[in-house]
Amino acid sequence: MATFPLKIMTPDGVAFDGAVTSVSCRTINGQLQLLARHIDICTALGMGEAHIKLEDGTVRRAACMGGMLSMLGGECHLLATTFEWADAIDAERAARSKARAEVLLAQKNLDKRDMQLAEARLRRALVRSSVAARKDI
Numbered sequence: 001m002a003t004f005p006l007k008i009m010t011p012d013g014v015a016f017d018g019a020v021t022s023v024s025c026r027t028i029n030g031q032l033q034l035l036a037r038h039i040d041i042c043t044a045l046g047m048g049e050a051h052i053k054l055e056d057g058t059v060r061r062a063a064c065m066g067g068m069l070s071m072l073g074g075e076c077h078l079l080a081t082t083f084e085w086a087d088a089i090d091a092e093r094a095a096r097s098k099a100r101a102e103v104l105l106a107q108k109n110l111d112k113r114d115m116q117l118a119e120a121r122l123r124r125a126l127v128r129s130s131v132a133a134r135k136d137i
Contacts, residue, residue, distance in 0.1 A: 067081050
């Protein structure tokens, strides 16, 4: 299968730089998969699970939240606010984050902004928990 160069960057640095056969991730408009020779595209990332298929057929999963995805001239760049490989996610920490967000959301006196922040924390925790819990695709 044909490959293309992928570079994944976060505020912490480069998370991946190499050849892949596909990239699949959640955008603000839904799930998107890029293959070699895909048309040029640039889109905003949503919050969800990303799948990176390597040259040898191995699929690596990650929690990917926010940022931009582009395929320009056959090269793919994924600039993520948060990108965590499945094997690096602390499932217990994600579960604690989920529990804290649920406690916040149960409060009756939250203003609109605090409610939105708590909902975003819950969504992030759910994505991390889901990615960490699944050992296979």
